[in-house]
Amino acid sequence: xxxxxxxxxxxxxxxxxxxxxxxxxxxxxxxxxxxxxxxxxxxxxxxxxxxxxxxxxxxxxxxxxxxxxxxxxxxxxxxxxxxxxxxxxxxxxxxxxxxxxxxxxxxxxxxxxxxxxxxxxxxxxxxxxxxxxxxxxxxxxxxxxxxxxxxxxxxxxxxxxxxxxxxxxxxxxxxxxxxxxxxxxxxxxxxxxxxxxxxxxxxxxxxxxxxxxxxxxxxxxxxxxxxxxxxxxxxxxxxxxxxxxxxxxxxxxxxxxxxxxxxxxxxxxxxxxxx
Amino acid sequence: xxxxxxxxxxxxxxxxxxxxxxxxxxxxxxxxxxxxxxxxxxxxxxxxxxxxxxxxxxxxxxxxxxxxxxxxxxxxxxxxxxxxxxxxxxxxxxxxxxxxxxxxxxxxxxxxxxxxxxxxxxxxxxxxxxxxxxxxxxxxxxxxxxxxxxxxxxxxxxxxxxxxxxxxxxxxxxxxxxxxxxxxxxxxxxxxxxxxxxxxxxxxxxxxxxxxxxxxxxxxxxxxxxxxxxxxxxxxxxxxxxxxxxxxxxxxxxxxxxxxxxxxxxxxxxxxxxx
Numbered sequence: 001x002x003x004x005x006x007x008x009x010x011x012x013x014x015x016x017x018x019x020x021x022x023x024x025x026x027x028x029x030x031x032x033x034x035x036x037x038x039x040x041x042x043x044x045x046x047x048x049x050x051x052x053x054x055x056x057x058x059x060x061x062x063x064x065x066x067x068x069x070x071x072x073x074x075x076x077x078x079x080x081x082x083x084x085x086x087x088x089x090x091x092x093x094x095x096x097x098x099x100x101x102x103x104x105x106x107x108x109x110x111x112x113x114x115x116x117x118x119x120x121x122x123x124x125x126x127x128x129x130x131x132x133x134x135x136x137x138x139x140x141x142x143x144x145x146x147x148x149x150x151x152x153x154x155x156x157x158x159x160x161x162x163x164x165x166x167x168x169x170x171x172x173x174x175x176x177x178x179x180x181x182x183x184x185x186x187x188x189x190x191x192x193x194x195x196x197x198x199x200x201x202x203x204x205x206x207x208x209x210x211x212x213x214x215x216x217x218x219x220x221x222x223x224x225x226x227x228x229x230x231x232x233x234x235x236x237x238x239x240x241x242x243x244x245x246x247x248x249x250x251x252x253x254x255x256x257x258x259x260x261x262x263x264x265x266x267x268x269x270x271x272x273x274x275x
Numbered sequence: 276x277x278x279x280x281x282x283x284x285x286x287x288x289x290x291x292x293x294x295x296x297x298x299x300x301x302x303x304x305x306x307x308x309x310x311x312x313x314x315x316x317x318x319x320x321x322x323x324x325x326x327x328x329x330x331x332x333x334x335x336x337x338x339x340x341x342x343x344x345x346x347x348x349x350x351x352x353x354x355x356x357x358x359x360x361x362x363x364x365x366x367x368x369x370x371x372x373x374x375x376x377x378x379x380x381x382x383x384x385x386x387x388x389x390x391x392x393x394x395x396x397x398x399x400x401x402x403x404x405x406x407x408x409x410x411x412x413x414x415x416x417x418x419x420x421x422x423x424x425x426x427x428x429x430x431x432x433x434x435x436x437x438x439x440x441x442x443x444x445x446x447x448x449x450x451x452x453x454x455x456x457x458x459x460x461x462x463x464x465x466x467x468x469x470x471x472x473x474x475x476x477x478x479x480x481x482x483x484x485x486x487x488x489x490x491x492x493x494x495x496x497x498x499x500x501x502x503x504x505x506x507x508x509x510x511x512x513x514x515x516x517x518x519x520x521x522x523x524x525x526x527x528x529x530x531x532x533x534x535x536x537x538x539x540x541x542x543x544x545x546x547x548x549x550x
Contacts, residue, residue, distance in 0.1 A: 161441070
């Protein structure tokens, strides 16, 4: 998917919501556990109930790997289902990978070719040659961790490096890499005041924003400081939507939660762009 | 496996070699491609030929994920084969994972419980709560990236943070985390002169050292500056051993290469410890 196609979808759906498919067998409705592939059935129901309200789905690979081969099969079925039924949806493999060059190429092949995701999240610690192999794929997107939403973000990401926080150094340096136009960045909503500074470094890039809702971040604050002329934000919600109910009505309740967020987003878009 | 059991094995085998099982279908002998699971058959042959010369095997997960579900099955069969046939071998899932707390727990479950690896590599960028869930597993080991062997290591890892390079900050901070005695660190052999400084911060920890051989690092230099009283090093070699031949004699030639390294290690151990 091209960036323009993503922007078009945001305008059509009046939504920049990303639904995180972080499926934990201990949290999904009990009645699904009797089915052959509870994880896929859960995802399928969530997708069927929310696809018109969201522009993106983001399975976190950890939740699938935890169930071994079965989990990997559920992941494959989930991405295939999205790509077949809703090819307009921007898919994110939240994998936070990164390794030396030839090894990163294997990861890129895994997520972009074998699984056909539109994008994958990567970690920056190993530098340029660990990220560039991902950037080489046309119309695929590499979403690099910049400033994450967790407490540990303050351990290293905000350390002062020659007068500038490390995450700013990461943002700035990444712009010099080959095919850097294929980069997006993870910036946590819990740090809304940081968005002003971040937008000075990467004004045009899409930012994937976790941490709204469950982790305490505010949608309006993030939009105030982080939005650009193409919206430029994907706001992720996982637990707040998919686990809003663990009864037989889970998909319906998930839809209601997604709708609330979409309506808030529609209002923000209409105020900002006067549409 | 306990750290003491690993040390005992190093003494028994007079080896601190780790063989990297980074299996690329384009590089393995052609005759294996006709078999049902070429990746597992390749690993099995390498393991059968080298298990008495090495104390550790390290499959890099990227090479398995690149083949999707099939690859994940090959990884499962490989780790099961090692654990059943050679339970004395220290196994490393080279996965370089790391995510927010509850998600890192899922990764830990995947590698320590579902796949039964002794250890897993992790990336430090997301800080304390992204690593501690791995450290909570008893007799399991978490090998954190400190200073990697690739060129990109100089992009961020060696940046000056308050008068100290970032990787030193990472080493120092990690020692304050809960169950930090379960930490080991990745330090590239291509930077042998850095080992002196690193040993001042983590004198007792095991260091997993990639980059000897193919990437140009010197075994004797690494040992000179990096060895501690328990050896404290695992020297990884992947391509130099497993792809030494791509003919039908590949396992035999891999053994010959592993033997060369083991003999060099035996000499270093006997000089250092006068045994």
